[in-house]
Amino acid sequence: MAVTIPASVLQELIRAKSNLRTSAYTCAAGMMIMLYDWILTFPDEVRYIWSGKQKMSKAKAMFFWNRYFVVPWIVISNYHIAGLRGPLSNNL
Numbered sequence: 001m002a003v004t005i006p007a008s009v010l011q012e013l014i015r016a017k018s019n020l021r022t023s024a025y026t027c028a029a030g031m032m033i034m035l036y037d038w039i040l041t042f043p044d045e046v047r048y049i050w051s052g053k054q055k056m057s058k059a060k061a062m063f064f065w066n067r068y069f070v071v072p073w074i075v076i077s078n079y080h081i082a083g084l085r086g087p088l089s090n091n092l
Contacts, residue, residue, distance in 0.1 A: 027078040034071065 049063060 023081070027081055031075060031078055034074065038067075038071065 045067070049060065054060070
């Protein structure tokens with residue numbers, strides 16, 4: 001027995017697949033812009049954050065949190081959201 005799929009459902013599936021690919025490209029582009037900004041601001045970070053004789057302040061702690069904890073989380077999240085990982089399985 002053959003299963004018949006209506007044309008409207010098939011068109012909607014094709015559109016959804018296209019939107020997923022667009023979403024993946026958008027995530028990748030956003031990560032590249034974030035990496036570019038990270039590279040551009042690194043010399044300023046060394047000059048103002050690392051080479052100062054200042055003690056740890058709340059502003060410095062917030063900078064470290066934003067720079068070194070949030071960015072990897074965003075990269076890992078985008079990796080999963082964009083579907084770049086392979087399928088999950090229960091096998092080791």
